[in-house]
Amino acid sequence: MADRTPLPTPDAPATYAFHEHANREVWTWSAAVAIAAELRRELIVQPRARLLLSGGQTPAPVYRALSQAPLAWERVDVGLVDERWLLPDDPDSNAHLVHREFLRDHAAAAHFEPMTQPGRHLEGAVATANAHARREAGVAVFGMGEDGHTASLFPGMADAERLLASSRDYVAVDAHGCPGAQQWPRRISLTPRGMARIAHRLLLIQGARKRAVFEQALASGDRTRWPVLATLESTYGTPLDVHWCA
Numbered sequence: 001m002a003d004r005t006p007l008p009t010p011d012a013p014a015t016y017a018f019h020e021h022a023n024r025e026v027w028t029w030s031a032a033v034a035i036a037a038e039l040r041r042e043l044i045v046q047p048r049a050r051l052l053l054s055g056g057q058t059p060a061p062v063y064r065a066l067s068q069a070p071l072a073w074e075r076v077d078v079g080l081v082d083e084r085w086l087l088p089d090d091p092d093s094n095a096h097l098v099h100r101e102f103l104r105d106h107a108a109a110a111h112f113e114p115m116t117q118p119g120r121h122l123e124g125a126v127a128t129a130n131a132h133a134r135r136e137a138g139v140a141v142f143g144m145g146e147d148g149h150t151a152s153l154f155p156g157m158a159d160a161e162r163l164l165a166s167s168r169d170y171v172a173v174d175a176h177g178c179p180g181a182q183q184w185p186r187r188i189s190l191t192p193r194g195m196a197r198i199a200h201r202l203l204l205i206q207g208a209r210k211r212a213v214f215e216q217a218l219a220s221g222d223r224t225r226w227p228v229l230a231t232l233e234s235t236y237g238t239p240l241d242v243h244w245c246a
């Protein structure tokens, strides 16, 4: 029987703020401005800031807008929420997406941490991701699939209960048989524990279908069936910022 992980109790309520935007342009700039503002705040009080980005098509306009923000990007480390088991120069890798859509304009000065490298085995890549994660990221951008996945945590993935309960920040994922993983079932993903350690979490979604999926997930409370629920949890008690437009 699937281990149904309930949402946090009223002692530590999982909260979110739903930002509904008038159109895609407002959605794009609102999300980009929110991320830039948070990075700027961090750079005032600490020497470096860390930002984690997801793959997928939805956030690309936000990445392009954010890349134009005048920030001390040379003091920003950029990592990935998740990666397909592909090398960074593969056009289908999340690293490639980040290079193409984000590491340009002002943001070209940021320091990027790819998860995969030629010759590195999967477990080695996971260990490196966990080593990077020792420095907490202040901000992370998440997407969601219509199956309720986020990062590379899929409903129906192998060993789901163990991965969702992992005490590590990143794990290797076997998503064979999960349609949402498309043709890349081998992946590395941030875990719910890793997500909870990030104070400012943004979920970027568009369209009526994804809104309905998010609402269905909330109503269910079943994190194994709806891994997107993991983005709600926070050791800081900070709400998830959901940015949505039709």
Ligand SMILES: O=C(O)[C@H](O)[C@@H](O)[C@H](O)[C@H](O)COP(=O)(O)O
Pocket: 054, 055, 056, 057, 058, 059, 082, 083, 084, 094, 142, 143, 144, 145, 149, 150, 151, 152
């Ligand atoms: O590697 C990946 O596939 C992503 O990181 C993944 O978690 C993505 O965020 C969602 O699949 C949403 O993707 P879309 O924005 O393309 O719908």
